[in-house]
Amino acid sequence: MPGMRWTEAHIPTLRETPAEAEIASHRLMLRAGLIRKLSSGTYSYLPLGQRSLSKVIRIIREEMDRSGALEVLLPALQPAELWKRSGRYELMGPEMIRFKDRHGKEMVLGPTHEEVITSLVSGELRSYRDLPKTLYQIQVKFRDEPRPRFGVIRSSEFLMKDAYSFDRNEAGLNANYQKMLEAYRRIFERCGLAALPVEAETGFMGGSDSHEFMVPAASGEDTVVRCSGCAYAASKEKAAAQLAKPVQEGSPCPKCGKPLALLAAIEVGHIFKLGTKYSAKLEALFLDEDGKEKPFVMGCYGIGVTRILAAVIETRHDDFGIQWPAEVAPYPAVIVPINLSDAKTRQAAEDLYQGMAQAGLEVLLDDREVSGGVKMKDADLIGFPIRVLISEKTLQKSSVEVKLRCEKETSLVTPAEAISLVKNRLDKGSSPVG
Ligand SMILES: Nc1ncnc2c1ncn2[C@@H]1O[C@H](COP(=O)(O)OP(=O)(O)OP(=O)(O)O)[C@@H](O)[C@H]1O
Ligand SMILES: [Mg+2]
Ligand SMILES: [Zn+2]
Structure with a gap:
């Protein structure tokens, strides 16, 4: 029976506006009985929140599967040793949760999974005949954020969809990257989000090309620039790097010189062309047609699954409450x-x-x-x-x-x-x- 009676459900709506919530989506998620806070940066999903979340997950799964990606599930609990090999153990800083297990072995809680997937694939995909392959998972990530805030927009434990593509060469990666870009467009559109793909910096992920998917919103922590004259759109940092100076309203577009406009946005997805950065470091090699061993050419593709819920509400509400799009409404x-x-x-x-x-x-x-x-x-x-x-x-x-x-x-x-x-x-x- 797909229906539900209110008296048999658990829908604890609140009249009062919770004091700790700074932005509309956080207030509404609490007031509509979608989430409850456990401690700073951690939230429980109540039945209605969980229903909407499952619908977002279903959309992501359908579009990933449609793109040909294969779903896997990787451990959140990871040996520190793997991160030392990739060189990111130090780089990640205090955001990565580290501890020793009972045998004194250094462990971490996965903030992301490039290391794990690369080491997995190095034993599984051996020949060019096994390529291309894209693997994805929908799983909890841990990041000890310096400042968890805005409810599930920036939390210390959150759901991410992360996908990783493995190719023989750049041309394969470019094709996979394009496919993912299209899948992302469909995902965000079905979720009712006006997400704009913008050129982005690669940051600590490394690699060459990168795009962020940005949802314009006044409360957004990120800033994107858009050109008034052409289709150029980039993160503020990327534009500053391209112009080799800080960017402000009216700065010239790096492509056409016309003035740039700045707007605040929420980052809901981020895709990268990684190249061979991780596969070379972790010696993840395949045997190519010419008989030579080569490192996989990789891409990685993330979506903030729980952040999507908040972004939908942040951009679709009025004074009285949430305005869900039909496909993700509880x-x-x-x-x-x-x-x-x-x-x-x-x-x-x-x-x-x-x-x-x-x-x-x-x-x-x-x-x-x-x-x-x-x-x-x-x-x-x-x-x-x-x-x-x-x-x-x-x-x-x-x-x-x-x-x-x-x-x-x-x-x-x-x-x-x-x-x-x-x-x-x-x-x-x-x-x-x-
Ligand atoms: N602390 C968090 N809470 C909820 N979602 C997050 C958090 N950090 C990242 N995400 C989501 O996961 C996606 C992929 O993670 P990625 O590592 O690219 O994020 P990020 O660059 O660290 O994001 P941000 O700049 O917002 O910290 C992001 O696009 C975002 O939607
Ligand atoms: Mg971050
Ligand atoms: Zn321009």
């Missing part, structure tokens, strides 16, 4: 019977609920004995894309009242029409353009 629709002591209303709500469930729709029936006002406030706060209201008044016209969360108008429709409306909304969401 439930695409809520049924709100206004007066449950009215037998007709109760029956009509129950019938619609059963009808939607039979149509395979994940609908929430607000069967609480509370006022219509409270129900509607909560529906707006949680942000169900479609609200179906049933009252004695609507039933006099043999109808129910449908309202889309992102529109003001309501319309009276038959229960059957309400069902196909929710269905259409979902179908529209799952067929991305481009």
